[in-house]
Amino acid sequence: MEQANSFLILFLAPIKEFLGDDDVSEILINGPNQVYVEKKGKLEKTSAVFPSEPALRAAASNIAKSVGRMLNDDNPRLDARLPDGSRVHAVIPPLARCGTVIAIRKFKKDTLSIEKMLSYGSVSEDGVLLIKALVALHKNVIVSGGTSSGKTSVLNALSSFISNNERVLVIEDASELQLQQEHAVCFETRKADKNGNGEVTIRDLIHSSLRLRPDRLVIGEIRGGEALDLLQALNTGHAGSMSTIHANTPLDCLFRLETCALLSGVEIPLMALRSQVASAIDAVVHTARLSDGSRKIIGISEVLPLKDGEYRTRDLIGWQTESIDADGKIHGQFVLKNRPTFEEQASILKIALPAYP
Ligand SMILES: Nc1ncnc2c1ncn2[C@@H]1O[C@H](COP(=O)(O)OP(=O)(O)O)[C@@H](O)[C@H]1O
Ligand SMILES: [Mg+2]
Known part of the structure; x- marks a missing residue:
């Protein structure tokens, strides 16, 4: 689990900061050049970018692999979870027009009492x-x-x-x-x-x-x-x-x-x-x-x-x-x-x- 975690984190480096930020509830990646986060109920655009579409695609593929699934032409949509329990949905091109799209709903460690x-x-x-x-x-x-x-x-x-x-x-x-x-x-x-x-x-x-x-x-x-x-x-x-x-x-x-x-x-x-x-x-x-x-x-x-x-x-x-x-x-x-x-x-x-x- 730990190992899978650090491996994935490598691919997710551009959004690592948000994964670790408890104030961020969702991370929305619309292709390599656009990353939004939801903080305290408000969506905001961040300056984070992925190096390229292949790099973003590799991140998505590795999330898929980590849960024993494939993300490819035959399976262009993915439901998965990160090792910390966060929920991931990904869709790849050509279904997604702007490049690989990923939405991560962070797992709340402390649910709202x-x-x-x-x-x-x-x-x-x-x-x-x-x-x-x-x-x-x-x-x-x-x-x-x-x-x-x-x-x-x-x-x-x-x-x-x-x-x-x-x-x-x-x-x-x-x-x-x-x-x-x-x-x-x-x-x-x-x-x-x-x-x-x-x-x-x-x-x-x-x-x-x-x-x-x-x-x-x-x-x-x-x-x-x-x-x-x-x-x-x-x-x-x-x-x-x-x-x-x-x-x-x-x-x-x-x-x-x-x-x-x-x-x-x-x-x-x-x-x-x-x-x-x-x-x-x-x-x-x-x-x-x-x-x-x-x-x-x-x-x-x-x-x-x-x-x-x-x-x-x-x-x-x-x-x-x-x-x-x-x-x-x-x-x-x-x-x-x-x-x-x-x-x-x-x-x-x-x-x-x-x-x-
Ligand atoms: N009363 C609340 N005040 C502030 N944030 C909340 C409240 N209820 C839910 N949230 C946050 O809103 C997001 C969506 O909540 P969730 O319960 O998953 O909604 P739903 O099940 O309707 O999709 C979560 O990030 C959650 O922590
Ligand atoms: Mg719900």
């Missing part, structure tokens, strides 16, 4: 109480939001409230989550090899995990047919499971789950599917990256039973923008909305909830 999110103003104390209650009450929660809105970070924070004596099965495409629980068992999918063999999908791993006696399932992200497997797992037990999905609103999250479940290829009437979604999912925690670059939990909503075949959600808390500075900074506050339907359940178990007016 809920305390940090509080201090950044990403969530309010009331929001934290609601999140804690959802986990303690074993509600099934989906974290929704746009690309890079902070879904995975929120899922990680949610998982930190799972008690230590529960057996948690974690399934991801590329390991990002860092569960602190003693009894967390983590799995990662595998892509097919160059002959198209050996693929192991999220669906496969959900099937396995159900035979491994989970108390809760934590699935990194739902993107396709595995939605159906998750819904079925949730409707047959495993309360307190959680995942993320790309969606624009809490309601959209439910429709996305539905659409993903249809991708499973299993024939199921839409209404049956819809009622599975509504009964499996108890709450949606919605994240967003606002126009000033700040990331927030902009809403927490409960999912109510279907009415006349339509989804219904009940907003418990939401972000309200009040003003925007000349320099674009957004000001506002988190506002309590409807009382949770699980108020009584929480009070019996002495679980604190926000003081609703």
Whole structure:
């Protein structure tokens, strides 16, 4: 590992500084002459350059080799990880028009704790109480939001409230989550090899995990047919499971789950599917990256039973923008909305909830 590391670093010398900089969250290489980094949520162009396109291509090929893959005309796209866990995606010419393109999403050594999110103003104390209650009450929660809105970070924070004596099965495409629980068992999918063999999908791993006696399932992200497997797992037990999905609103999250479940290829009437979604999912925690670059939990909503075949959600808390500075900074506050339907359940178990007016 160490050796592979120093070998790779040789090829990645032009961006070594950014790989070592904990403030840099992403490194984006668009051909040899253009390197951008994301620092504290803001993209900036750097003066770093690679000596030539072949040198950059060699770096990408070596990343591929280090994970036993090839990057060539037959396999012009690469998903890989650096030895430190950072995620890499690369595309080579002629698909990439400006030369080899590489995006590196740095592996966060210290994932965002809920305390940090509080201090950044990403969530309010009331929001934290609601999140804690959802986990303690074993509600099934989906974290929704746009690309890079902070879904995975929120899922990680949610998982930190799972008690230590529960057996948690974690399934991801590329390991990002860092569960602190003693009894967390983590799995990662595998892509097919160059002959198209050996693929192991999220669906496969959900099937396995159900035979491994989970108390809760934590699935990194739902993107396709595995939605159906998750819904079925949730409707047959495993309360307190959680995942993320790309969606624009809490309601959209439910429709996305539905659409993903249809991708499973299993024939199921839409209404049956819809009622599975509504009964499996108890709450949606919605994240967003606002126009000033700040990331927030902009809403927490409960999912109510279907009415006349339509989804219904009940907003418990939401972000309200009040003003925007000349320099674009957004000001506002988190506002309590409807009382949770699980108020009584929480009070019996002495679980604190926000003081609703
Ligand atoms: N509340 C937050 N405040 C500041 N940065 C955040 C926050 N949440 C996430 N980030 C950062 O934003 C980037 C994307 O977060 P991530 O959770 O991976 O988003 P997603 O899963 O939606 O793509 C990461 O670098 C992460 O550290
Ligand atoms: Mg994510």
